[in-house]
Amino acid sequence: MLKxxxxxxxVAGREVLKGIDLSVEAGKVHAIMGPNGSxxxxxxxxxxGREGYEITKGRITFMGQDLLAMKPEDRAAAGLFxxxxxxxxxxxxxxTMFLKTAINAVRKKRGEKELxxxxxxxLQKQKLAQLGMDAEMLKRGVNVGFSGGEKKRNEVLQMxxxxxxLMVLDETDSGLDIDALKTVAEGxxxxxxxxxxxxxxxxxxxxxxxxxxxxxxxxxxxxxxxTGGPELALLLEEKGYAGFYGDGEAA
Amino acid sequence: xxxxxxxxxxxxxxxxxxxFEKQPAAGWLKALRETGAEQFSQTGLPTQSxxxxxxxxxxQLASIKFHYSAEAATSDxxxxxxxxxxxxxxxxxxxxxxxxxxxxxxxxxxxxxLMEAVDKKVAGLEEHxxxxxxxxxxxxxxxxxAFVRDGIVLKVESGAxxxxxxxxxxxxxxxxxxxxxxxxxxxxxxxxxSALTLLERHAGEGVYLSNxxxxxxxxxxxxxxxxxxxxxxxxxxxxxxxSVRQGKGSVFEGFSYASGGCLAREEYQNQLIDSGILSSxxxxxxxxxxxxxxxxxxxxxxxxxGKSVQHFRGVVDGQARAVFQGKIxxxxxxxxxxxxxxxxxxxxSPQAEASFKPELEIxxxxxxxxxxxxxxxxxxxxxxxxxxxxxxxxxxxALLIQSFLNTTLEQLSFAPVKEIYQERxxxxxxx
Ligand SMILES: Nc1ncnc2c1ncn2[C@@H]1O[C@H](COP(=O)(O)OP(=O)(O)O)[C@@H](O)[C@H]1O
Ligand SMILES: [Mg+2]
Numbered sequence: 001m002l003k004x005x006x007x008x009x010x011v012a013g014r015e016v017l018k019g020i021d022l023s024v025e026a027g028k029v030h031a032i033m034g035p036n037g038s039x040x041x042x043x044x045x046x047x048x049g050r051e052g053y054e055i056t057k058g059r060i061t062f063m064g065q066d067l068l069a070m071k072p073e074d075r076a077a078a079g080l081f082x083x084x085x086x087x088x089x090x091x092x093x094x095x096t097m098f099l100k101t102a103i104n105a106v107r108k109k110r111g112e113k114e115l116x117x118x119x120x121x122x123l124q125k126q127k128l129a130q131l132g133m134d135a136e137m138l139k140r141g142v143n144v145g146f147s148g149g150e151k152k153r154n155e156v157l158q159m160x161x162x163x164x165x166l167m168v169l170d171e172t173d174s175g176l177d178i179d180a181l182k183t184v185a186e187g188x189x190x191x192x193x194x195x196x197x198x199x200x201x202x203x204x205x206x207x208x209x210x211x212x213x214x215x216x217x218x219x220x221x222x223x224x225x226x227t228g229g230p231e232l233a234l235l236l237e238e239k240g241y242a243g244f245y246g247d248g249e250a251a
Numbered sequence: 252x253x254x255x256x257x258x259x260x261x262x263x264x265x266x267x268x269x270x271f272e273k274q275p276a277a278g279w280l281k282a283l284r285e286t287g288a289e290q291f292s293q294t295g296l297p298t299q300s301x302x303x304x305x306x307x308x309x310x311q312l313a314s315i316k317f318h319y320s321a322e323a324a325t326s327d328x329x330x331x332x333x334x335x336x337x338x339x340x341x342x343x344x345x346x347x348x349x350x351x352x353x354x355x356x357x358x359x360x361x362x363x364x365l366m367e368a369v370d371k372k373v374a375g376l377e378e379h380x381x382x383x384x385x386x387x388x389x390x391x392x393x394x395x396x397a398f399v400r401d402g403i404v405l406k407v408e409s410g411a412x413x414x415x416x417x418x419x420x421x422x423x424x425x426x427x428x429x430x431x432x433x434x435x436x437x438x439x440x441x442x443x444x445s446a447l448t449l450l451e452r453h454a455g456e457g458v459y460l461s462n463x464x465x466x467x468x469x470x471x472x473x474x475x476x477x478x479x480x481x482x483x484x485x486x487x488x489x490x491x492x493x494s495v496r497q498g499k500g501s502v503f504e505g506f507s508y509a510s511g512g513c514l515a516r517e518e519y520q521n522q523l524i525d526s527g528i529l530s531s532x533x534x535x536x537x538x539x540x541x542x543x544x545x546x547x548x549x550x551x552x553x554x555x556x557g558k559s560v561q562h563f564r565g566v567v568d569g570q571a572r573a574v575f576q577g578k579i580x581x582x583x584x585x586x587x588x589x590x591x592x593x594x595x596x597x598x599x600s601p602q603a604e605a606s607f608k609p610e611l612e613i614x615x616x617x618x619x620x621x622x623x624x625x626x627x628x629x630x631x632x633x634x635x636x637x638x639x640x641x642x643x644x645x646x647x648x649a650l651l652i653q654s655f656l657n658t659t660l661e662q663l664s665f666a667p668v669k670e671i672y673q674e675r676x677x678x679x680x681x682x
Contacts, residue, residue, distance in 0.1 A: 048639045051631070076641035088636040092654025098637070101650065106641035141654070158640060 001026045001197045002047075002067075002166055007058035009039075009046055015056070016042045018222035024166070027194040031208055032201045033233060034219035035241045040201045041085050043219070044170040047199075048082040049075050062166065076102075077109035079165030083155040083172050085201075090142040095154065098142045099124060103161055127160045131187045148175030156187040167191070168199045173207035185210030205237040220244045258295030260313065265292060267319035267432075268397050274321075280369060280399070283381055287396025290386035297390050306574040306606040307545045311514055312488050317432035317460045319398055324348045324424070331422055335450050335480070336667055339416040346423055347401035347433035347461075359411030360447070365436055368404040376404060379438055379466060384494075391490045391516075395434045395464040402435035402463070407473075409442035416448040416665075425457025425484065437465040441473035441501075448665055452480040453489060453511070460488040467493065469501040471525065476504045478668045479534075480675075481544075483511035492518045499525035506663060507534035508672050509544050509565075510679060516545040516574075523585075526554040535656050535672070536565035536573055537679045538603075545574035550592075552585035552615075561592040564659045566652055567603035578610040581618050588618040596626040597655055649680045 002024040009017035016039045024030050034040050046053050047060070049072035060067040063078060070078065090098065104114040115123065128135055131153050143151050152172050159167055169188070173181055188198070188211055200211055208216075208230065216232040218225045218241070225244040226232065236244075265288050271281070296313060297304040324346035331353070334341050342362055343353040349364035356362050368376055386393040407413060423433060441447060453461060461483065469475055483489045489512040495503055507517055521530045536544050550559035561577045579590035596605035607624040629651055637647035656676055663669045 048635075050635050050639075071644070072635060072638035073641050073643050073647075076639055082639055084636070084639075088630075088632050090633050090636070090651070090654060092657045093650055098640070098650075101646065102637075102640035102642055105643060105646065109641065162640065 001063065002199070003061045005059050007043075007046070007060065008056045009042055010054040010056050011042060011052065016222055017046070020058070020219075020222075020224060022217065022224065024197045024199060026197055028214045029192070029198040029200060029211060031213035031216045031233060032199065032219050033203070033205070033216060033236055036203065038219050039222050040219060041170055044082050044085075044168050044201060047075075047080065047168055048072055073105065074109070076162070076164075077106050081159050081162060081164035081167045083152075083159055083167065083169045085170040085174065087143050087151040087155055089144050091144050093142050095138040095140065095142050096124065099138075099158065099161055102158070106162055123161065127157055130160065130190060131157055132183050133157060149177065149180040152176055152184060153180065153187075156184050160187060160191060165195060166197050166199065168201065170201045171203060172200075173202055173204065181207065182210060205233045208233045218244045258293060261292045261295035263316060264295075264394060265397060270321055271400075277369065279377060279381060283383070284397055284399055287383075287386060287393050287399065291390055291393035291397055294387060294390045294393070303547060303576060306572075306576070306608070307514075307516060307543065309514075312460070315430055315458065317430050319432050319434065320346075321400065325350060326422060326424060328353055331420065332452075332454055335418050335452060335671055336416055339418050339450070341418040341420060342403065342405070343420045343422065344401075344403065344435060346431055346459075347421070347435035347463075349401070349403050356405075356417060357413050357415040359413050359445075360405065360407050360417065362403055362405045365402045365404060366400060373404060373406075376438065379468070380436070389492065391462050392464050392492050395436060395462050395492075398434035399436045401433065402437045404438045404440070406440045407442060407445040407447050409470075410444045412446040413448070416450060416667075418450040418452060421451070421453045421461065421463070423453075423455030423459045423461055423483070423487065425455065425459035425487065427457060430458040430460070432460040432462065435461075435463045437463065439465065439467045439475070441467075441469050441475055443470045444472045445470075446474040448476040448478075450478045450480070450668065452482065453491075454480075454482045455484045455487055457484055458486045459484070460490070462490045463492070465491065465493045467495045467503070469495065469497045469503055471498040472500045473498070474502040474504075476665055477506070478663075478665070479505075479507040479517075481507060481509040481511050481515060481517065483515065485511070485513060485540075487512045489515040489517075491516075493520070495519065495521040495530065497521065497523050497525070497528045497530055500527045502529045503531065504664060505532035506668075507532070507546070508675060509534060509536040509546070510538070510675070512544070513541065514543050516547065518547045520549045520551070521559065522551045522553065523557040523559065524553045526556050528554075528557045529559075530557070531560035531662075533560065533562040533659055533662065535563070535659055535676075536567075537676065538565065538571035538573055539568040540571060541569065542571040543574075544572075545576070547574075547576040549578045549580060550590060551580045551582075552588045552590065553582050554584060555586045555588070557585060558589040559591070560662075562659050562662065563594045564596070564656055565605070566597045566599055566656070567605055568599040570600075570602040572604040572606070574606050575624075576608040576610070577622070578612065579620055579622075581613040581615050581620065583614040586615050586617045588615060588620070590618070590620040592622040594624040595655075597652065598626060598628055649677075652680060653677070
């Protein structure tokens with residue numbers, strides 16, 4: 001599904017990712033854990049194709065294609081979805097309008113038929129109910145006046161509507177209380193299938209109680225310091241990140 | 252007192268006014284034209300050293316020789332653009348001249364050509380026309396006054412609430428070898444307790460100058476919705492001055508969509524001369540290539556409990572430039588005034604420019620006035636967010652521009668016109 005090889009990324013003149021190797025197979029859930037500033041969001045933005053990140057070395061293949069050569073919208077159409085750590089507010093564009101434009105743009109690129117208004121509203125209603133969201137929210141500007149939790153739910157709603165193949169969740173748990181966390185996790189779990197993969201990025205182990213990972217990676221100082229099973233997350237929770245700074249460098 | 256020196260550059264502008272000498276006219280009308288000509292001849296066109304003209308250069312306008320013609324102008328009805336709204340009546344002016352055979356109005360509204368109204372001695376008209384105010388400070392108004400003849404008088408009778416919208420189409424036909432100057436003078440007069448929705452559209456073909464002066468009189472408790480479409484031909488010059496005089500408890504909801512002409516200035520001078528008045532003039536502009544557009548607004552509060560609104564937004568592409576100058580003037584007795592003003596521009600290219608001049612002049616102590624102005628580029632974070640959801644860059648940009656402009660359109664209380672404006676924006680974006 002996704003293969004990252006020796007990825008080096010420079011942001012604003014500073015090397016933030018210093019050689020990442022990572023493979024995610026279809027149907028698997030990989031977690032990336034790491035302290036603040038370790039480059040987790042940088043990795044997620046590079047995957048989604050944001051400008052301003054200079055790839056100095058390495059390559060990424062997604063579903064057999066050269067991901068780095070693709071435009072962000074083409075990555076989305078190919079099945080990549082990033083749930084943003086900080087979802088962007090877009091005043092004046094209603095969430096419904098935004099979802100409809102996005103879903104039909106993606107369907108068009110995938111060679112599928114565009115959804116007519118009735119089919120769209122039906123799908124939207126069904127996904128809203130699954131996530132325990134209020135339809136009133138959809139009339140407002142995208143993320144405008146949404147609480148932190150509502151923004152994260154809105155990310156998961158978009159994900160559910162766009163039916164991606166690889167979902168990158170960047171700290172989707174931050175800012176959520178325990179109930180919201182559970183609904184969001186249920187939404188994510190409902191999408192699990194043998195064809196879909198997840199890259200769950202988080203600072204805390206908490207989310208991984210609800211979205212069970214197959215593989216856990218520790219990212220620190222721009223590199224994957226350790227890879228293991230779910231037990232690695234528990235170890236991190238107990239001991240903190242201090243032990244994972246390579247070559248005895250202090251945090 | 253020393254007479255001011257003649258501005259030599261003013262004379263060619265006035266040459267065609269000599270034609271009026273041979274025509275019979277009431278003495279006061281002749282005197283009015285002469286005053287306009289005399290005042291204009293003292294100043295000529297304003298230069299950029301004039302107060303209020305720093306941001307708009309008239310060099311391009313001065314480089315063309317325009318001609319005024321009193322000969323009957325008309326147009327093939329088939330050549331005119333279709334009505335903006337199916338369910339509406341339309342008044343047509345071609346090169347400033349009223350076309351009765353192409354015009355209709357709903358019951359409760361009367362319309363006639365300006366000279367017809369003068370001949371019929373419509374009560375109050377002479378008094379209105381001669382009260383032109385300071386012509387030296389406003390050369391375009393002086394020039395319009397020197398040629399006062401074309402245009403219309405539109406009146407809504409007391410208590411009439413006109414449900415059917417009225418469109419006024421100003422269609423201008425330019426000629427390549429002889430560019431016309433048109434000087435329509437309008438009076439829109441709403442008597443007490445009346446209500447009207449007006450759509451004023453300016454369009455045309457070729458090179459011409461439209462220099463209009465419109466007086467709007469809103470008697471007490473009357474309500475006027477005024478929606479303008481400045482869609483002049485790409486080679487045209489548009490200068491309009493609108494002076495709104497509002498009585499007690501009246502409501503003026505003005506809006507202008509500006510996307511036409513190569514050089515344009517729309518000036519609004521709203522006088523809230525009594526208490527409890529609501530006055531708003533807002534707008535959007537869509538400019539590209541070498542277009543230049545200027546909105547200059549004065550909200551003048553005379554009495555207490557008035558509210559004025561000016562919200563302008565626009566997008567500027569290519570080497571175009573936008574100007575917004577908005578002033579709120581609160582006189583000493585205008586306590587509890589609420590004046591609001593904002594101006595935001597999106598610059599779509601590195602050479603695009605927007606200049607703003609907000610001004611507050613407040614002499615009352617218990618007032619609430621606010622203003623804000625920004626100009627910037629498209630929000631990269633929002634653009635990326637939309638793209639990351641599969642929306643192609645071009646579409647994502649269009650969506651962001653639409654949403655940026657929609658904020659201003661949302662305030663409009665007449666839904667059908669909002670839709671036309673939105674349609675205009677979509678068409679502009681897909682060019
Ligand atoms: N746009 C940017 N400009 C400058 N520095 C940045 C930018 N984005 C990220 N960084 C820097 O890169 C490092 C990694 O940031 P980030 O990927 O956001 O970490 P994480 O998500 O793990 O907290 C930090 O030191 C951060 O300051
Ligand atoms: Mg982060």
